[in-house]
Amino acid sequence: QQQVKQSPQSLIVQKGGIPIINCAYENTAFDYFPWYQQFPGKGPALLIAIRPDVSEKKEGRFTISFNKSAKQFSLHIMDSQPGDSATYFCASWVGGSTLGRLYFGRGTQLTVWP
Amino acid sequence: ETGVTQTPRHLVMGMTNKKSLKCEQHLGHNAMYWYKQSAKKPLELMFVYNFKEQTENNSVPSRFSPECPNSSHLFLHLHTLQPEDSALYLCASSQEGITGDLHFGNGTRLTVT
Numbered sequence: 001q002q003q004v005k006q007s008p009q010s011l012i013v014q015k016g017g018i019p020i021i022n023c024a025y026e027n028t029a030f031d032y033f034p035w036y037q038q039f040p041g042k043g044p045a046l047l048i049a050i051r052p053d054v055s056e057k058k059e060g061r062f063t064i065s066f067n068k069s070a071k072q073f074s075l076h077i078m079d080s081q082p083g084d085s086a087t088y089f090c091a092s093w094v095g096g097s098t099l100g101r102l103y104f105g106r107g108t109q110l111t112v113w114p
Numbered sequence: 115e116t117g118v119t120q121t122p123r124h125l126v127m128g129m130t131n132k133k134s135l136k137c138e139q140h141l142g143h144n145a146m147y148w149y150k151q152s153a154k155k156p157l158e159l160m161f162v163y164n165f166k167e168q169t170e171n172n173s174v175p176s177r178f179s180p181e182c183p184n185s186s187h188l189f190l191h192l193h194t195l196q197p198e199d200s201a202l203y204l205c206a207s208s209q210e211g212i213t214g215d216l217h218f219g220n221g222t223r224l225t226v227t
Contacts, residue, residue: 002156034215036218043204089157106155
């Protein structure tokens with residue numbers, strides 16, 4: 001069973017548009033929700049993250065919206081640029097007694113046209 | 115420049131070969147991970163090491179054998195692989211007990227012929 005469901009699988013927007021990527025989870029024990037960005041030929045890199053005690057976090061042009069009651073969170077990219085074209089992964093973290101576990105969504109391939 | 119270095123970047127091997135992937139982290143972290151990334155699939159966690167001790171093995175076939183000699187180095191030994199094992203193998207590290215922030219290397223692109 002997939003712990004984190006991510007949509008859409010791919011997304012194409014024009015430069016300046018606001019792509020939105022959505023994720024949903026079931027496990028209420030998750031307590032940290034990072035987003036990773038991956039460019040071709042590179043490993044994923046942490047982009048932005050949120051804890052469930054806040055509903056929104058903004059870093060530059062990237063914003064996470066978090067809805068705890070719906071168990072959903074989303075990534076918004078304001079004023080998107082061609083350089084934002086990449087694959088984005090949402091993830092959910094649950095701390096453990098020995099080591100926490102990070103569960104990833106399937107990824108969204110974003111293309112921003114100039 | 116990533117704090118996690120993986121070598122080689124690309125590897126082509128036959129099904130009867132034995133090879134090893136290497137990962138080194140320069141971040142002072144105490145946990146290291148191997149992930150498998152295949153097209154159209156979520157990142158699959160393979161192995162976790164915490165302070166050099168393996169704490170997780172996600173039902174990975176025995177043809178994959180990890181080794182963690184110290185908290186900075188991680189190896190993945192490969193033998194008698196199958197074509198379906200072709201994928202990007204990613205190493206990551208984290209500071210256990212702090213957050214869910216993983217630092218990934220750029221991966222080894224493995225092709226099994």
